[in-house]
Amino acid sequence: MSDPTRLEPQQVFDLARQGADVLLDLVNAGLPVDMADESGNTLLMLAAYHGHAELTAGLADRGADVNRLNGKNQAPLAGAVFKNETDVIRVLVEHGADPDAGNPSARATAQMFGRELPEPGVR
Template identity: 40%
Template sequence: MSNQRSPMSMNDDEAAAFAEEVFDRSRQGDADMLVRLLEKGLPANLRNHKGDTLLMLASYHGHVDAVKVLLQHGADPQIANDNGQLPMAGAAFKGDLAMVQLLVEQGVAIDSASADGRTALMMAAMFNRTAIVEYLLSKGADVQRLDAKGITALGAAQAMGATDTSAQLQALAG
């Protein structure tokens, strides 16, 4: 007789409820629970009905420890959600410098682009996130990179009326 317990089976409603709980844990930044679930075989790149990965949710909500856990367990920071958004661009949009720094330190490419070609630098510029713009530029972000519409970070900042980042980026061109 084996000491191993048989895997428990779930019906579709129970599985959906469990999955929703897992995504909530990621949104809430429950790093300890995520470690336990990942070690038991939870896919690190599990996606919800909007295409958000656990990493996207944890990073968007600013949970550094949960993001570290997910990356250590193989979560892919280049998986975009159904809107084409990447975790790095989401952190830049939110103005979360610590999260942007963590993602870069963990090896996420500075100029990784969403489906629309927008990089974290473009998102930070658009939403007047001067500290993030400064950080990304210090790490080699391409100020001349174009999005799918042919717009640079400076052009995006100007279009959004982001005066501080517009001035910041214009100073580089001058």
Template identity: 50%
Template sequence: MSDQRQPVTMDADEAAAFAAEVFDRARQGDAPMLARLLENGLPANLRNQKGDTLLMLASYHGHLEAARVLLQHGADPAISNDNNQQPLAGAAFKGNLEMVRLLVEQGAEPDAAAGDGRTALMMAAMFNRTAIVDYLLAQGADPKRRDARGIDALGAAQAMGAADTTQQLQALA
């Protein structure tokens, strides 16, 4: 008896249901299932109808092990979704320093900007994430970089009333 696998065929509805389940696994942080799927040929940079990658969903929802598995299988941390958001900015927004560290260690540019020009540093500053601001600055993020509206990290912090990061960024000037 041959040990060769036969290709699986499915209709459009089955394929859509399978894809929805895969994205739910990333959102829920099911690292073991994601690892099995990736080892069996699932593309690491698969995107949903909103342009979110599996890595975007895992990182945004704080699932370190799932994000680590995806990165080990070639997930690109620089892919923006349809709203011009990147995984690093999402992790900064959520205040997840460990995820920010993982993404930067695995190749995310600390100063990368999506289409609107916003960086993870700006997101961290806006939401008073002082530890993430410190980390991103130490990794080379430019506090003077401006988004498409001309606002830098300090301006973003001030606009949101983020007192701690406003003080932190003012001290750099």
């Protein structure tokens, strides 16, 4: 499965939803790290929303845009805050995610649920 050209796009997006580490191998082999589905959800967005902190970090380390909004103007960090995925939130903040990106923003989402966003740390 190291040839990204042999997979259907839906299979790739399913790997992101499942948190499959092989996705990082595919990116290393040439799969676009910011590949997005028809709704504008990137691999990182899908991994983050489904709670896969290690895959989210791996994609960010490979250059995935942690602030890229989907077609509904939603940011990965806001999705992680909504789902209360604390490890993913930490990873995204450490990789420079903007708490004010998107609508509603991660900051607004945190306020809605009475949660606090972590302060950016030194990577």
